């Protein structure tokens with residue numbers, strides 16, 4: 152396959168309700184939708200999961216645009232590719248910028264799956280026909296409101312409830328939730344809001360039998376997480392700290408993480424996501440698929456990845472309607488009693504809704520070989 156044309160679009164979508172984390176609140180989602188066309192006319196899509204502010208990691212949709220326009224698209228246009236794994240090689244001289252790389256790599260995987268006449272899930276080696284999913288719930292105005300929000304999603308059937316925590320919104324909140332929902336799988340995500348000095352406070356969470364605590368310490372740390380894990384009975388799951396297979400190996404070997412949250416964008420694409428999955432499977436470390444408040448294309452990629460066998464724990468891939476009045480794919484991603492039925496048609500298995508895409512497009516630019 153040879154990519155002969157790439158179009159970048161800046162899309163802007165309003166979330167149904169604001170989503171608050173320890174580092175900030177999301178309400179408007181600005182992101183890049185990438186369309187790639189190969190020499191046979193097959194079209195593939197990728198979605199950049201970088202946000203508009205560098206809070207979660209250092210990338211933004213504008214740094215992604217710059218990386219794609221000035222470095223990544225020129226490296227890919229006209230290049231003969233036999234397999235999407237080669238994209239990681241082509242980009243290997245460029246450091247980090249993983250979300251930018253992943254945007255184009257995802258589109259190449261989509262084209263590859265279509266041309267080999269299989270679903271993206273099958274192309275990746277996934278076998279599950281349905282996947283179990285949980286939901287991530289932002290910080291609310293009061294614990295009472297949180298309890299009601301959680302109750303709604305528990306009643307919808309989501310298989311695991313994740314709540315965001317931060318200093319001042321942690322132990323008492325988790326105690327209330329555990330008392331209200333004694334049998335529900337509950338976990339907490341701190342998005343790096345604590346330091347090793349907070350060990351005594353974090354130890355109090357052990358009482359609530361949480362499935363895991365996600366990224367309690369610094370976003371670039373694995374050493375302190377290993378120290379903390381020795382003190383906690385609750386498993387630590389790393390998110391922000393893992394950008395590569397090497398990061399995963401070091402974190403597992405150090406005992407910094409017992410579970411890994413895999414986000415395709417954070418690790419630079421589906422190829423590396425799959426490598427981390429395979430490594431963790433060999434090590435007996437369960438993984439799950441994280442979320443970045445994706446629109447439909449990113450969500451479809453998450454669904455496909457989650458069909459791999461070591462995605463043992465429910466991920467954050469909630470249904471489209473939890474985020475958007477109207478998503479950009481047809482059909483939307485639907486969660487029924489905590490389950491997504493994986494599409495079987497060739498490629499990502501969802502069609503782009505061009506009308507919706509046009510409505511959300513702020514600007515677009517096409518790049519081709521000449």
Ligand SMILES: O=C(O)CCC(=O)c1ccccc1C(=O)O
Pocket residue numbers: 172207286287340342390441442443444445467468469
């Ligand atoms: O519903 C989702 O897409 C996951 C939401 C979520 O937890 C999240 C949202 C924005 C930034 C970081 C994270 C995270 O997993 O840490």
Ligand SMILES: [Mg+2]
Pocket residue numbers: 340342365366390391412441
């Ligand atoms: Mg997280």
